[in-house]
Structures are given as C-alpha cells and as structure tokens.
C-alpha cells in the first residue's frame with residue numbers, strides 16, 4: 001500500500017506543528033544573510049529545449065546553468081519533487097564550473113537556485129537538499145523564510161570519510177526535507193520500510209504480531225548501511241569521471257517516499273544522472289539540468305541505456321548495528 005496526501009503518518013507532528021505556525025512570522029522576519037547583499041542572478045530569459053528527451057515516462061535532460069533553465073521551465077508550478085545536490089564550493093574540479101566562489105557569492109547562488117526550485121514546485125511539492133555542515137544552516141533559513149516547512153533533517157552517514165588528524169573525520173551530509181504544505185504532500189511510508197531492531201536484533205514477538213508490516217518500521221532519520229557508502233573504487237554503480245556521485249538507494253528512498261508513479265521529479269544538478277536513472281526505473285517523469293556538456297552526455301547514457309543497478313536496494317534491509325541476540329532478552 002502506498003500513496004496518500006495526508007499528514008496522518010507524517011512523523012513528529014509536534015515539531016511540524018511549530019514550523020507550521022511560525023512559517024508566516026519567518027517569511028516576514030528581517031533575516032539578513034551574507035548572500036543578501038549580492039545582486040541576484042539575472043536569468044537569460046531564453047526558452048530552452050532539452051538536449052535529450054525520452055517518453056514513457058517522460059525523461060528530459062537540459063544543458064545549462066540551472067538558474068537560467070529553471071527561469072524558463074515550461075513546467076513551473078508542476079514539479080512534485082525536487083532533489084538537489086549542489087556544488088559545495090569546496091573547490092572540486094567540476095568540468096566548466098568554478099567551485100571556489102566568495103562566501104557571499106556562493107550564498108547568493110544558493111538562494112537563486114533554491115528560489116528557482118521553489119517556483120517550479122507544485123503546491124503539494126517537496127524539496128530535498130543534500131548539503132554539508134558548512135552551508136546547511138543557510139539553506140534551512142532560506143527555505144524557512146520562503147515559507148516552506150521542514151519535515152525532516154536527515155543525515156546521510158558514510159563510513160569512508162577522508163582521513164585526517166586535524167579534526168574529527170567528516171562522515172555525513174545533511175539531507176534536508178521541506179515541503180510547501182505539510183497537510184498536502186506525498187508521503188508513502190510503506191514503500192520504504194526497513195526491518196526494525198525489534199525483529200532483527202531482539203526477536204521481539206510483538207512486532208510479528210502486528211496486523212501489518214510485521215517486523216518492519218519507517219527508517220530513522222540517519223541513513224547508512226549496505227549500499228549507502230560513498231560511490232568510489234569498484235562500486236558497481238560507479239560512473240567514472242563524475243564527482244560526488246550519490247548512491248542509488250538514497251535517491252530511491254527519497255523518490256519512493258515522496259512521489260508517486262507518473263509524478264514529475266526535478267534535479268537541478270544532475271551530475272552523473274542518479275536522480276533521472278532512479279526516477280525512470282520507478283516510473284516517475286523527470287527533468288535533469290547539468291551545466292557541463294561532457295557530464296550531461298555521460299549522465300544521459302546512464303539514464304537512457306544503463307539504468308539502475310540496485311533497484312529495490314533501499315527497502316526491506318536492516319540498519320541494525322548489533323547482531324541478533326540469541327535469547328531475545330536484554
């Protein structure tokens with residue numbers, strides 16, 4: 001069983017209630033961030049055609065700066081789900097993109113593409129942003145001051161961070177989940193269930209006596225486990241020549257939980273095409289935008305010809321950190 005557009009199982013309703021009641025105040029509050037003093041990007045205004053296009057389901061990939069493509073998108077106000085994994089301004093050598101802006105310019109860039117995505121979203125739409133520690137706060141504040149409501153602040157935890165001695169090793173990125181209307185959003189918890197610790201560690205009979213979803217639960221908001229590591233080495237999903245490819249299971253969880261078959265999913269920073277690949281495998285329509293022609297070409301090959309490697313890998317697993325106890329006692 002899957003779909004609903006209600007908030008009946010919408011998670012921590014107390015927290016969401018607080019966000020809901022404060023959204024108007026925040027939208028009107030005089031919040032000043034560094035990027036606010038920089039002039040917004042002026043979109044070129046040209047209507048764009050996708051570079052590549054497939055039917056059944058409708059799948060498109062545009063080449064260009066997402067701020068320009070979003071401004072001229074024919075689907076404004078119709079996108080059901082946005083997933084955005086922007087450049088982090090960490091001086092990564094992306095083809096054709098300077099990932100080394102001043103802090104103020106990077107913040108302005110961030111607000112501009114976020115605004116473009118918000119405009120693209122339908123009134124029941126949701127947005128997920130994959131963002132590290134140093135920019136998460138600004139993204140959260142900007143989405144709040146635009147009146148969106150936070151549903152979850154998830155963490156993608158990986159165990160293969162870059163080794164260093166100067167501080168604790170970074171082993172996470174934030175996965176921020178906001179929506180336009182918490183009472184009218186797509187939320188499919190049954191599509192993404194994982195084994196509960198009660199079932200996989202403690203052998204607790206009560207979970208097997210439930211009337212439905214025996215031994216299963218909605219995943220927690222820290223995500224890790226099999227297939228959840230960073231994509232590197234000889235990982236079967238790996239697309240060579242791409243920077244910061246995200247695991248398919250991450251996109252699968254987001255897409256299954258927050259969209260329905262036939263819905264429209266948008267990724268303004270397509271990279272290796274993970275979002276388009278997973279969306280197509282699960283019968284969602286999708287729009288990808290990528291500024292690099294070389295990167296986009298490779299992404300399209302993946303979306304159109306290679307497809308998903310680990311379909312179904314995000315659901316049904318256990319994320320337990322202890323092995324099963326023999327007696328079931330504590």
Ligand SMILES: C[S@@+](CC[C@H](N)C(=O)[O-])C[C@H]1O[C@@H](n2cnc3c(N)ncnc32)[C@H](O)[C@@H]1O
Pocket residue numbers: 064065066067085086087088094095097242243244245246247268269270271272273274275289290291292295
């Ligand atoms: C972090 S990567 C995305 C990785 C992607 N999630 C994946 O799984 O492969 C960011 C991508 O955004 C692209 N990019 C950077 N600035 C852009 C812009 N203004 N518009 C569109 N794409 C941009 C980069 O070329 C890069 O491919």
